[in-house]
Amino acid sequence: MIDTHCHLIDPQFKKDLDAVLARAQQNGITIIVNAGYDVKTSSDAVAMSKKISWLKPAIGIHPNEAAQELIKEVTNIEKILKQGKIIAIGETGLDYYRNYSPRQAQQELFRRHIDIAKRNNLPLLIHTRHSIEDTVKILKEEKYHCGVFHCYSGNYEQAKTIIDMGFYLGFGGVLTFSKQTQEVFRKQPTDRILLETDAPFLSPAGHRGKRNEPAFMIETLNTAAHLLDVDSDYLEKILDQNASHLFSF
Helix, strand or coil, X not given: CEEEEECCCCXXXXXXXXXXXXXXXXXXXXEEXXXXXXXXXHHHHHHHHHHCCCXXXXXXXXXXXXXXXXXXXXXXXXXXXXXXXXXXXXXXXXXXXXXXXXXXXXXXXXXXXXXXXXXXXXXXXXXXXXXXXXXXXHHHHHCCCXXXXXXXXXXXXXXXXXXXXXXXXXXXXXXXXXXXXXXXXXXCCHHHEEECCCCCCCCCHHHCCCCCCHHHHHHHHHHHHHHXXXXXXXXXXXXXXXXXXXXXX
């Protein structure tokens, strides 16, 4: 299994990373996309990949409350590209949920990431919360349609637009307990679906309120297979093929 979005560079894993990785392998995880969310964690993800080859680094700056100040940091993300084999740009995107950061600043930061991805022929790991319409609009304007909308939380009509553009949809632990997400998931073509954990966040139903980790993705896979009425092993092969295609594994 491939966990297509995880943050093992998060401080929550500092004390027991080896045990977390062992549990991941015991539960069938073979590759983890280890996504940075600022300059430091992006650099850390690359460094980690040099020690543990099956942790694949993605680099980017999350659209948080400091977007306006962090626009100037994007040049450092480009420098990190030279530190190792990067498989994606992100986590990047728009987050209007708390609305702490000016939307114009978030949009500029997102466009800078799209430009880097475009020039380096890399997929985007896209975060979008209460901001799908603007995210889609910017991607159409920038004319770059390669990547995944991670932790997808939109409706079916938005999902169809995103898939028609050429993107994948990522589903994680929320799929195990959100009826709305399950209804949207059931209607998606299997060749455009990816699974993820977003660990240490968004644990699946059996672990809600606790730290998430890659080993728990088996629960999301089993839920996904049940929703589609297919065998888990069969679905796993399809999803791994999707991930391998997007990230050029």
